Each structure stands twice: as structure tokens, then as C-alpha cells.
Amino acid sequence: MPRVTSWLKPTTTVYAHCDIPCGIYDPHAAELAARTVARMVEMIGKLPIENPSVADRANLVRCITIKEQHAEIVKHEIQVIWSDYFKAEHVERYPDLHDRTWKILKLASKNKQNIDAAAAAELEAAVKEFADIFWSTKK
Amino acid sequence: MNETPEDNPPAFPFAREWHQARRGTWRVAVAEDSMAPALAPDDWLLIDPTCDRWPRRGSIVVFREPDTDLLAIKRVAARPGDRVRIAAGLLHLAADEAWLLGDNAAVSLDSRRYGPVSLDDLVGRAWFRYSPASRIGTIRRRAVKPGR
Numbered sequence: 699m700p701r702v703t704s705w706l707k708p709t710t711t712v713y714a715h716c717d718i719p720c721g722i723y724d725p726h727a728a729e730l731a732a733r734t735v736a737r738m739v740e741m742i743g744k745l746p747i748e749n750p751s752v753a754d755r756a757n758l759v760r761c762i763t764i765k766e767q768h769a770e771i772v773k774h775e776i777q778v779i780w781s782d783y784f785k786a787e788h789v790e791r792y793p794d795l796h797d798r799t800w801k802i803l804k805l806a807s808k809n810k811q812n813i814d815a816a817a818a819a820e821l822e823a824a825v826k827e828f829a830d831i832f833w834s835t836k837k
Numbered sequence: 838m839n840e841t842p843e844d845n846p847p848a849f850p851f852a853r854e855w856h857q858a859r860r861g862t863w864r865v866a867v868a869e870d871s872m873a874p875a876l877a878p879d880d881w882l883l884i885d886p887t888c889d890r891w892p893r894r895g896s897i898v899v900f901r902e903p904d905t906d907l908l909a910i911k912r913v914a915a916r917p918g919d920r921v922r923i924a925a926g927l928l929h930l931a932a933d934e935a936w937l938l939g940d941n942a943a944v945s946l947d948s949r950r951y952g953p954v955s956l957d958d959l960v961g962r963a964w965f966r967y968s969p970a971s972r973i974g975t976i977r978r979r980a981v982k983p984g985r
Contacts, residue, residue, distance in 0.1 A: 706967070708864035708881050712899050712910040716871035716944035724904070 723783040725829035728775035731768040732825040735809050736818035738765035743815070762813075769810045772825060776802050779832060788835050798828060863961070865899060865908070871939030871946065872897070872910060875979065881968035882910075882976070886961035891916045891935040895978035898937065901958040903951040908960060911937035911947050914983035921953075921983045928953070935959075936983050 738761045745758050780799040789795050805821045808814070867880040875897070876882070884899050892898060894913050902909040915921050915936035921928045930936060933956035939945025948954065963976050 706864075706881070708866040710865045710908060711868050712865045712882075712908045713902070714867055714869045714872035714876060714878075714910050714939060715902065715907075715946040716869050716939065716941065726904070 723779050723832070725775065725779060725825070725832045728772050728779070728825050729822075729829055731771035731775065732806075732818075732822045734768040735765050735772065735806075736815070736822050738762070738768070739809075739813055739815050739818045742813050765813075766810045769806045769821075772806045772821065773803050776806075776825070776828060779828075783832070784835075788831075791835070792831055795831065798824065798831075802828060865910075865963075867910060871941045871944055872912070873941045875912075875940050875976070876910065876963075876966075879969075880966050880972070882963045883965040883967060884961035885964050888959070888962050891956060891959065892962045893978060895980055897963040897976055898935075899960040899963060900937065900954055901960065903954060903958065909937075910963060911939050911945070912979065912981050914938040914948070914981040917956075919983065921948075923949075933957070938981055938983070940979070940981075 742758060742761045742765070745754050745761070750758070776799060780795075784795060792798075802821070802824045805817060805824055808817050809821055863884050863886055865882050865884055867876050867882065868878055870878060891913060894916060896913050897910060898913055899908055899910050901907070913935050915930055917930050917932045917934055919930050919936070921930065921936045928936075930953055934953035935956075936948045937954050938947045938949070965975050966972055
């Protein structure tokens with residue numbers, strides 16, 4: 699009988715994916731948000747400084763708003779993965795995980811406060827490394 | 838275009854279907870809870886991989902999930918040409934798109950997250966559960982409300 703069941707047992711798994719209890723986490727949102735922050739810094743840099751038109755000023759305000767919102771999204775997404783997804787065994791494997799998370803949160807705040815291409819690039823890179831760690835724990 | 842013999846499976850009745858069925862995915866195990874109560878984790882299902890268009894509303898389908906490329910299972914809430922109410926307004930589904938939702942809406946990760954699914958990603962229609970023994974039987978269609 700066990701042989702029959704093993705023969706009948708499906709070899710493929712299909713996922714009735716759910717968000718909450720089964721824990722589907724994904725760092726893509728954080729990566730996208732970090733990318734957006736960098737892009738906004740870039741766009742702000744391209745706006746005219748002398749004699750800006752009303753449209754330019756409106757654009758500036760929009761870019762700043764989006765930059766800050768997305769820096770906040772980075773913080774939120776990273777925090778959720780850090781607190782809800784990572785377990786003790788992951789921290790054992792990556793002892794600098796807490797430190798990395800803390801630095802990303804700090805960096806995101808720095809990007810909210812400043813218009814700094816270097817800080818934006820740093821944030822993007824740090825989030826990418828965080829995402830790489832995330833995916834490596836999925837293997 | 839040159840036709841090779843592989844493009845034309847032998848012409849006996851249902852040859853193409855048999856051909857596809859042999860090659861396609863046809864037995865699957867369910868993981869996770871978003872199709873509860875219709876499907877539960879560890880249900881074993883038979884899939885009909887021969888369907889070449891979106892089955893009727895309320896059918897359960899297996900498809901490649903757009904963001905992850907994992908195989909996912911959800912219910913067809915709306916078919917090509919249907920309109921779906923989303924936060925941004927009405928979404929008109931293209932000729933090859935369907936809107937797929939999990940029955941357990943509160944937890945399901947579905948078209949509300951990744952949008953409409955293209956026919957290219959359809960793998961098959963779930964039609965029969967062969968395990969657990971207590972719940973063997975054909976899988977029923979069920980009315981679903983599209984949108985959020």
C-alpha cells in the first residue's frame with residue numbers, strides 16, 4: 699500500500715498563496731522603493747535652480763514628497779521582513795543581520811532628511827544586499 | 838515556416854490532447870490556505886492541462902504566478918472581456934486575460950496584488966480531488982465576486 703501511495707503522490711506543488719499566516723515575504727517592494735528614492739534625487743537635481751516656473755516648483759514638491767514616502771516604504775518593508783520573516787537560525791547564519799537592518803533604517807531616514815545622491819545609492823545597495831540575504835535563506 | 842513532424846502530432850482522435858496531457862502537469866499537491874474551504878493544504882488534485890483558454894468563471898485553475906513563476910492555484914473571478922472593479926476604477930480585461938482570486942479573500946495573494954494573468958501562464962484546470970479519501974470528488978465551480 700505505501701508503494702501505491704508513493705506512486706499516486708503528486709510530484710508538483712501548487713501554491714494557494716496567502717499573505718498573512720503562511721508568511722509570503724518579498725523584498726522587491728523595498729528594492730523598488732529604494733530605487734524610487736534614488737530616481738527622485740536624480741530628478742530633483744535636474745530641476746532648474748534659477749527662475750523656476752510654477753510648474754518646476756510643483757515638480758520639486760512632488761519629487762520631495764515621493765522621495766520621503768518611498769524612503770518610509772523602505773523602512774516599513776525592511777522592518778516587516780526583519781521582524782516577521784527572519785528567525786534565529788537566519789541570524790546565526792548572518793550575524794550582522796540586525797546591524798544591517800538598523801543601518802538601512804538609518805540610511806532611509808537620512809534620505810528623507812537630505813537630497814544626497816551618494817546616500818541614495820548607498821541605500822539602494824544596502825537594500826539589495828538585504829534582499830540577497832533574504833533570497834539566500836530561501837534556497 | 839517549415840512544419841516539422843513535432844508540430845503535427847499523429848492525427849488519431851484526441852491525439853493533441855493526449856500529447857499535451859502526457860507532457861503537461863496533471864497531478865498536483867496543494868500548499869497553503871488561500872483556497873480554503875474549497876481546497877486545503879495537502880489536497881491532491883488532477884489537472885486538465887489541455888485547456889487552451891480560460892475556463893468558465895468559478896473554475897479553479899493552476900497557473901504560473903506572475904511575480905514568482907511558482908505554480909499557483911486560484912479561482913477564475915473574471916474572464917477576457919469582463920470588467921473588474923479595482924481601486925483605480927474599472928479594469929477591462931484583454932482577450933487573453935483573467936482575474937484570479939483566492940476563496941479566502943482576507944489572506945489570499947492574488948490578482949488584487951499582481952493584476953490580471955495572461956493566458957500564456959495558464960497551466961490547467963483543476964477538476965478532481967483524489968486525496969484525502971474523505972473528500973474525493975470533482976471540484977465544483979462556485980460564484981465569485983470579482984474586484985476587491
